[in-house]
Amino acid sequence: MKFSTQKPQKTLHMVSLGCTKNLVDSEVMLGKLSDYKLTDDAQNADVIIVNTCGFIDSAKEESINTILNLHEERKDESVLVMAGCLSERYKEELQKELPEIDVFTGVGDYDKIDQLVNEKRSNFTNEVFLQNETNERVISGSNYHAYIKLSEGCNQICSFCAIPSFKGKLHSRTLESLVKEVKALVAKGYCDFTFVSQDSSSFLRDLGINDGLERLIDEVEKIEGIKTARILYLYPSTTTLKLIDKIADSKVFLNYFDMPLQHISASVLKIMKRGKGVEKLRELMQHMKSKPNSFVRTTFIVGHPGETQEDFEELCSYVKEFKFDRANVFSYSDEEGTTAFEREDKVEQELIDERAEILGEIIASTTQESLENEVGKVFEVYIDGESQEHEYLLSARKTLWACDIDGEIYINDNELEEQIEFGKMYKVKITELVGDKLIATVIEKCN
Numbered sequence: 001m002k003f004s005t006q007k008p009q010k011t012l013h014m015v016s017l018g019c020t021k022n023l024v025d026s027e028v029m030l031g032k033l034s035d036y037k038l039t040d041d042a043q044n045a046d047v048i049i050v051n052t053c054g055f056i057d058s059a060k061e062e063s064i065n066t067i068l069n070l071h072e073e074r075k076d077e078s079v080l081v082m083a084g085c086l087s088e089r090y091k092e093e094l095q096k097e098l099p100e101i102d103v104f105t106g107v108g109d110y111d112k113i114d115q116l117v118n119e120k121r122s123n124f125t126n127e128v129f130l131q132n133e134t135n136e137r138v139i140s141g142s143n144y145h146a147y148i149k150l151s152e153g154c155n156q157i158c159s160f161c162a163i164p165s166f167k168g169k170l171h172s173r174t175l176e177s178l179v180k181e182v183k184a185l186v187a188k189g190y191c192d193f194t195f196v197s198q199d200s201s202s203f204l205r206d207l208g209i210n211d212g213l214e215r216l217i218d219e220v221e222k223i224e225g226i227k228t229a230r231i232l233y234l235y236p237s238t239t240t241l242k243l244i245d246k247i248a249d250s251k252v253f254l255n256y257f258d259m260p261l262q263h264i265s266a267s268v269l270k271i272m273k274r275g276k277g278v279e280k281l282r283e284l285m286q287h288m289k290s291k292p293n294s295f296v297r298t299t300f301i302v303g304h305p306g307e308t309q310e311d312f313e314e315l316c317s318y319v320k321e322f323k324f325d326r327a328n329v330f331s332y333s334d335e336e337g338t339t340a341f342e343r344e345d346k347v348e349q350e351l352i353d354e355r356a357e358i359l360g361e362i363i364a365s366t367t368q369e370s371l372e373n374e375v376g377k378v379f380e381v382y383i384d385g386e387s388q389e390h391e392y393l394l395s396a397r398k399t400l401w402a403c404d405i406d407g408e409i410y411i412n413d414n415e416l417e418e419q420i421e422f423g424k425m426y427k428v429k430i431t432e433l434v435g436d437k438l439i440a441t442v443i444e445k446c447n
Helices: 020-032 057-073 085-089 091-097 110-119 163-167 175-187 212-221 241-249 266-272 278-290 309-322 349-372
Strands: 011-016 047-052 079-084 145-149 192-196 228-231 253-258 295-302 326-331 378-386 394-398 409-414 425-434 437-445
Touching (some): 011 057, 020 110, 057 079, 085 091, 085 163, 175 212, 266 309, 378 437
Antiparallel strands (some): 394 409
């Protein structure tokens, strides 16, 4: 009788918290640990990595609770890693207060995670890690869509944001690096791309190039095999009418406009140091909305120090008037190291929560209206797979929407004779809206 001497493959449980930008860094870590088998079973995983978010209080709390809960349930011999923004921002405090964690690392060592895990060693590199074409990623959650990170850091000085304090100034990738990575992913079958960064419209400005996104669009359009693309996180002061026109004229980039406004009151925007006049801001937003088949997304902060009731009412009126396709509202969070933190004209937490609830209801209404407008229409979607809602429903995403952000569409009928392929593009007709979910019938497969 022969016995196998091969050791069982070690397992890895990865948790990526926060924004889509963190997801890319998590995929780099997965690439460096490709010898491990991914598992959802955290209790029996050999390595557990939590890529944390340190942007606002709720994100910090989620990160801490997640890693402590995982520690409670993990097996004794496993390696627990705390990586990312929160770990970077509070590296000294966390290492003292969380002896349960085996490895601490921040935002500079994603490409060294295999060494840190093997040596069970913490490390904080001074420079922020910037993805490039030489770092092999394991794309998670999709066989056709990938996020591409344009840059790290930010040159803006928003009063409420601490990100530049631990991510540093803007540091763009080269256009050549981006093109190489996209081409490599296209060769693997990926056809849908979302370009992200902290301030995407400032891409290449640190290298003396003011039309970086326009150049990116030109280069991406030359790559055969890409069907659709979109850009997230445009910044008001670095977005121009010319850039909006460039996106609208593109045959690859969709008319997806994502610009976090944070507010619309002139006085609050000045306090926030957002660097764009209200009239120019309104002009930009209207120009986006005027484009055919446009989709406009934004975020707002309520309760920022100095925000009056009149400011808040002006914001509510604007949201009702503009009717964003999607929007998010955040309650102001006091962050150490920001200019807002030092202000004395703070808004009481009870009033902040009340304003967030009021604006949230307005946004929910405009989102519902946006969904209702889709009923009866025919458009293209990507079909992701079986829905978690019901075994007889398929989950799809309108090609215009961002992956995992703007919602899903349920497919409950198919007019085609052949079986539907997951990860492919189809033309569907929206038949009804149930709650906040669109229901559709597949009518044609796209080339």
